[in-house]
Amino acid sequence: MHRVRTDDDVHATSYAARWVDRPVPKFRLPTHGLEADAAYHLVHDELNLDGNPALNLASFVTSWMEPQAERLAAETLGKNMIDQDEYPQTEVIHERVIAMIGRLFHAPADARTIGTATIGSSEAIMLALLSHRTSWRNRRRAEGRPIDKPNLVLGADVHTCWEKFTRYFDVEARIAPMKPGHYTLSAADVESRVDENTIAVGALLGTTYSGQIDDLAGIDELLTRLKRERGWHVPLHVDAASGGFLAPFVRPELAWDFRLPSVRSINVSNHKFGLVYPGMGTVVFRDESDLPEELVFHIDYLGGDMPNYSLNFSRPSNTVILQYYNFLRLGREGYTRIAQAMIENAQALTRGLVETGAFVALHDGDTFPVVVVRAQDPSAVDVFAVSDQLRRRGWIVPAYPMRPDAEEIKVLRMVVKESFSRDMVDILLGDVRRALASDHCKPRVSSSPDTPNPARRPIC
Ligand SMILES: Cc1ncc(COP(=O)(O)O)c(C=O)c1O
Known part of the structure; x- marks a missing residue:
């Protein structure tokens, strides 16, 4: 649900008026339309502000399919x-x-x-x-x-x-x-x-x-x-x-x-x-x-x-x-191959995180490519701060407290999808190590994990 705004905020003209030569209202149906290319560029460029689906480890949802499927x-x-x-x-x-x-x-x-x-x-x-x-x-x-x-x-x-x-x-x-x-x-x-x-x-x-x-x-x-x-x-x-x-x-x-x-x-x-x-x-x-x-x-x-x-x-x-x-393209054999590859990559990520000495894995990941870790010592590592640091590099890795009565356990969750290669696992691990080496991942009194940013809760 969105509360509807009533002010007359506008998109400024863009592309040096090559296409968009008049203000375009943001919250009111424009009186006149735009050229198709102009509308495309305006919307396309605005969407650049979204996260990159390839770096989104928060969601289980498919973000890549073959061109034939598309x-x-x-x-x-x-x-x-x-x-x-x-x-x-x-x-x-x-x-x-x-x-x-x-x-x-x-x-x-x-x-x-x-x-x-x-x-x-x-x-x-x-x-x-x-x-x-x-x-x-x-x-x-x-x-x-x-x-x-x-x-x-x-x-x-x-x-x-x-x-x-x-x-x-x-x-x-x-x-x-x-x-x-x-x-x-x-x-x-x-x-x-x-x-x-x-x-x-x-x-x-x-x-x-x-x-x-x-x-x-x-x-x-x-x-x-x-x-x-x-x-x-x-x-x-x-x-x-x-x-x-x-x-x-x-x-x-x-x-x-x-x-x-x-x-x-x-x-x-x-x-x-x-x-x-x-x-x-x-x-x-x-x-x-x-x-x-x-x-x-x-x-x-x-x-x-x-x-x-x-x-x-x-x-x-x-x-x-x-x-x-x-179903026709992959068959049982294709689904099995892809699932095994995802699980191997997830296990490599889990191993790498545990080897930093900062994290403990909640499970060994033999069935699901979902990596869930908590801090080995929560007084030394704040998982919310780790999530923030990774976000600076573009990674979307949610941190959240477990549900009642285990709220004191705070975790990071990473869903390893088909498009997430072993090379990406290594790059992510490098970024985690760099984040841990900085001062930013130590718990601070002000960054209270008791009120986590809802955007970092686990999502589907
Ligand atoms: C276990 C479980 N059940 C239900 C849902 C809701 O699924 P959907 O987003 O397809 O409605 C999710 C989403 O992540 C889930 O993980």
């Missing part, structure tokens, strides 16, 4: 995903992409994969949780029990979108806090919070804060036991935003998906390690029984019958096309 994206820019009758082949491709993802996540082989592309994992998570809330209500109504106190059990390691769901859709959030040294959700954390009003348990394959994995197998075992002993039907939703396109390739033996019987739905961010430009996510359900029919809208006024389950209506279709391109 060509396809440009060719399909004008196609609205919702117009299924007008763009039937786009819808066929959408279904293929969902089916491929369902199979990758071991959806039951005898069922059609139930799922949809979304704008990102946030929408995918909201759709999954809305359907679990409706199913819970339907079960409770059928049993003649109250439906006024739904709750959701999750760990403090979840992304903001989970808490957003609980606030927007009026569900009690039962959040298991972190503890220093313990940043994931365990079965015991769930057991003390779950009850007959729990619409779902949320657990992560790759946490936003520490890049670790919740105890998915333990939680699944617990929920299976509770179903057997108490008759509670509590679905497990796996947030595989970052891990869904890594674990199947680098740890295929790890049962985190529909191989676990309590897992009824999964989300993944295709725009993270699906290696597609933003914004695309996917939600898939185990089978039809997990998506109550009353939530699916059948739209007929665009021609034909179009079943739709989404929060948005219109949306771009080109990210779905890009995902299809990557």
